[in-house]
Amino acid sequence: QVQLVESGGGLVQPGGSLRLSCAASGSNSNVINMGWYRQGPGKKRELVARITSGGNTDYSNSVKGRFTISRDNAKNTVYLQMNSLKSEDTAVYYCNMARFTGGDLWGQGTQVIVSS
Secondary structure, eight states, rough: OOOEEEEEOEOOOOTOEEEEEEESSOOOEEEEEEEEEEOOOOOOEEEEEEEEEEEEEEEEETTTTTTEEEEEEGTTTEEEEOSOGGGGOOOOEEEEEESSSSSSSSSSOEEEEEEE
């Protein structure tokens, strides 16, 4: 049973940085890609960034140039480095694992608040 455990959220001032981590336990040989989604207050959940097993990345337009997704295959961990944070980045951030079989997996979510 694969589980996703996120960490790294918190309160940061505008212009600041945070790094989120998502550790996947168990076998992940069935993985298409891993990514980060977010859901802001009163908004739908949206894709932030994702990365394939081969390292190809995809970003939403709203975070391009500010956020960087990366993975450490040896640690089964995906990271989201968030720089130049804005108030509109405030959201609960969810780690996602898209799989060939068995459906998507989601982490429990980690809160990011960007405020002065």
